[in-house]
Amino acid sequence: MGSSSAGVTTLFFSLLLLISSAHSFYLPGVAPRDFQRGDPLQVKVNKLSSTKTQLPYDYYFLKYCKPTKIMNSAENLGEVLRGDRIENSMYTFNMREEQPCKVACRVTLDAESAKNFKEKIDDEYRVNMILDNLPVAVLRQRRDGSPSTTYEHGFRVGFKGNYAGSKEEKYFINNHLSFRVMYHKDLETDSARIVSFEITPNSINHEYKDWDEKNPQLTTCNQNTKNIIQGSTVPQEVDTDKVVVFTYDVSFKESDVKWASRWDTYLLMNDDQIHWFSIINSLMIVLFLSGMVAMIMMRTLYRDIANYNQLETQDEAQEETGWKLLHGDVFRAPINSGLLCVYVGTGVQLFAMALVTMIFAVLGFLSPSNRGGLMTAMVLLWVFMGLFGGYSSARLYKMFKGAEWKRNTLKTAFMFPGILFSIFFVLNALIWGEKSSGAVPFGTMFALVCLWFGISVPLVFVGSYLGFKKPAIEDPVKTNKIPRQIPEQAWYMKPVFSILIGGILPFGAVFIELFFILTSIWLNQFYYILTSYS
Known part of the structure; x- marks a missing residue:
């Protein structure tokens, strides 16, 4: 059982x-946000994530274009625990104004930055971006070959391959981004709401004659024509002392999808059905x-x-x-009856947390549009459900005729959370040593400890006090004073x-x-x- x-x-x-x-x-x-023609838009960057390794990294861990001042967006507890790091970027444009070609910046790769790019390409890391609270989606072909449209999260940092007959595999970076913003237009007010944010990454070895920081002119990327890439199919290689020019273009397209249904697209990000x-x-x-x-x-x-x-x-x-x-x-009370009570109390606390979380989810209070909402809700609910954990543990402990209810309460409040927090602290230290954004900052760690000691532990004591004040649960049959001797069991009964x-x-x-x-x-x-x- x-x-x-x-x-x-x-x-x-x-x-x-x-x-x-x-x-x-x-x-x-x-609430939805209405944009007028010409309103400024800025793409925000999120963590670098991979399906091959579970260590996320900050976007600017790699030598991408950096704005003059990097500003972090407000993040909730769940986002921090998930490793999200949402920051501003150099990718800016105006609503419903197409941008054929724009230079973000030019960087020169040193040995360390080239090494970091190559490692992330080997581990198939993807870049996550956000526009109007929508994560970026990349169009892809389905594995079954069907013509239906499917998407995947983020775009790859780069790729490996042979070029121009070279036998040695080289690393190439996706340095040109083609943004496509879908919007739903209100015919009465001429305002629009963003309903989709797509991107097509490319690797282009841009060419230029004389570099002008204020007005750079590229021969492979012309601002005066819709033909963005002219005659250049050479990808941008990643290597030490290589000069990489990051560019992007923006297009807008009207869509019939309403704002309330814009997240339906992300259902198609899996080939596997539920x-x-x-x-x-x-x-x-x-x-x-x-x-x-x-x-x-x-x-x-x-x-x-x-x-x-x-x-x-x-x-x-x-x-x-x-x-x-x-x-x-x-x-008859087991030998380790106190430990069983701790198990039951912790299980009730977790079960109550999961049950209330499901109720909130069914009511529509949790969704992917609220990043970190599910994680935040589960942490807070676990803290508040300490009342039920302490109560159930104390009731069972009194049924076993235990007298040291304070010791039982302390075990319920600290045993399993203490073990998990110790493992979490050690793993977090290792992740911090890898400079991953998945490492929980000291402030968040302190907040978790405060939630544990300041809310969960007192509620466990309150629940235990209320449970111990209740009359003991009576056994349906009397228990013999002398326990019956258990005969020797066969090997398959062990x-x-x-x-x-x-x-x-x-x-x-x-x-x-x-x-x-x-x-x-x-x-x-x-x-x-x-x-x-x-």
Whole structure:
């Protein structure tokens, strides 16, 4: 039953992931923004992420074009924990005014910056950008060859390949970005709302005669014509002392997609469909088997408990055989009863957090448009659910006739969170040593400690106090004072073997979906239930 419960919990979190962005994306506090023709727009840059390694990096970790002053956008707790670092960039333009070609900057790669670019290209890092709260999308071909449009997050830093008959693979950087902004126009006010932000990256070895910082003129990128790239198919190589010119162009296109539906495009960022059948099938298997076993046990136990309560003499009890002889030992407190209480209290706290998070998600308060919202909600809800964790732990502890409720409360409040925080601190130190943006800053770490000690721990004590003040839960049958001797068990009845065999079924039911869930979480993929928009 324990392994089945683990299976149910895993599938429970799978449903949490899938509906965490359910319903409309028109969230409270996330209002649409109307743009007039000529309004300034600035593309914001986010972290560099990869599917091959889980270490994100700040955009300016690589030698990209930097503005005079780098300004960080306000980030919530969830964004910081996810490694998001949203900053301003050199890519600016005006609403509904096409820009054929514009030079962002020119940089010369030194040995270290060239090495960093090559490492990120090897690890297939992608650049994430944001415009009007929309992450950038890159058009791609589907693996099945179908003509339907699909997208993927961000664009690659660069690529490796052979050029001009060279046998040696070289590194090339995507230094020319073609932005395409889709907008939905209001016919009455002539204002527009951005509904899509696409990009096409290119690698171009730009040519120029005399470089003028104020008015650079490139022979491979002409501002006076729509033909942006003229006669140059030579990609920009990455190497020491190479001069790289970063350029971009912007085009606008009117779209019939309304603002409330603009996030629907990101459903197409996966070739894999949501495994609804597999999820429901796995969930039903676990629930059906667990329910069937529970129903049989409950019916049998209720009947036997009623009979045992009517026994008048010990001789009548001795007539019973088999497992029924254990009725006087079933509710005996285990040796490590305090540890069991801590397990139960922590489990109740996590379950309550997940349940309330799912309720908020179904109501439409959590979605990808609110970056970091899901992570922030889960952290805060875990903190506040300490009340229920302390209460359930104390109730069970008093049932086991425990007297040191303060010690039990301290274990509930610090044992599992302390272990997780210690692992988190060590991993964060290692990530910080790699100069990754995934490292949690000291201020955020201090805020997490304050949430833990300032809110969660006091609530655990309050819940434990309330639980211990309640009368103890009475056992349905009396427990024998002398425990029955357990006979020597066969090898296949040993705990380790029983756990392995009992866990095969739920593990087989959740394994595929567990891989799907973890992959989706690490790659920041979006899944939500389509609903009609008014």
